[in-house]
Amino acid sequence: MDEVRNPKAYQTRRITFSACHRLHSPHLSDEENKNVFGKCNHVNGHGHNYIVKVTLFGEIHPKTGMIMNMTELKKFMEEAIMKPMDHKNLDKDVEYFVTRPSTTENLTVFIWRQMKRVMHQPELLYEVEVYETENNIVKYRGE
Numbered sequence: 001m002d003e004v005r006n007p008k009a010y011q012t013r014r015i016t017f018s019a020c021h022r023l024h025s026p027h028l029s030d031e032e033n034k035n036v037f038g039k040c041n042h043v044n045g046h047g048h049n050y051i052v053k054v055t056l057f058g059e060i061h062p063k064t065g066m067i068m069n070m071t072e073l074k075k076f077m078e079e080a081i082m083k084p085m086d087h088k089n090l091d092k093d094v095e096y097f098v099t100r101p102s103t104t105e106n107l108t109v110f111i112w113r114q115m116k117r118v119m120h121q122p123e124l125l126y127e128v129e130v131y132e133t134e135n136n137i138v139k140y141r142g143e
């Protein structure tokens, strides 16, 4: 007998981009910034090869066998992530980070909002995961 409901699964695509930044909050004094962010507040800034994993959760369409075509997801990620952030100075080139520090936490929220904006079925977005270094990782699920 056929299942009544289509099975649901998680689908992830991973991309990498390079960018530079400096951890600095416009809401803190220079002294406070130094104390909070330490070496990452240095005026010269520094760079990362960020890894971003975007995960969707949804039904596997019975006719296509896909949640979303990976080629389509790739296009959305190019538009939402690569275009605004790759080879950029995050603090100067991305308006979102002019008023808030470019921490990995804030990057996940920015990417989440960007993905929601460009996806045709934004309800499929489940999680955004950003690796700033291989050891520093933040996940965001829209809460």
Ligand SMILES: Nc1nc2c(c(=O)[nH]1)N=C([C@H](O)[C@H](O)COP(=O)(O)OP(=O)(O)OP(=O)(O)O)CN2
Binding pocket: 023, 040, 046, 102, 103, 104, 105, 132, 133, 134, 135, 136
């Ligand atoms: N909560 C957060 N803390 C820190 C963030 C952040 O985004 N969220 N970011 C930084 C810096 O940007 C920094 O580049 C990372 O610092 P650090 O952990 O010192 O990393 P290393 O260069 O030593 O490399 P590892 O591979 O992680 O050892 C700091 N804090």
Ligand SMILES: [Zn+2]
Binding pocket: 021, 040, 046, 047, 048, 132
């Ligand atoms: Zn950094």
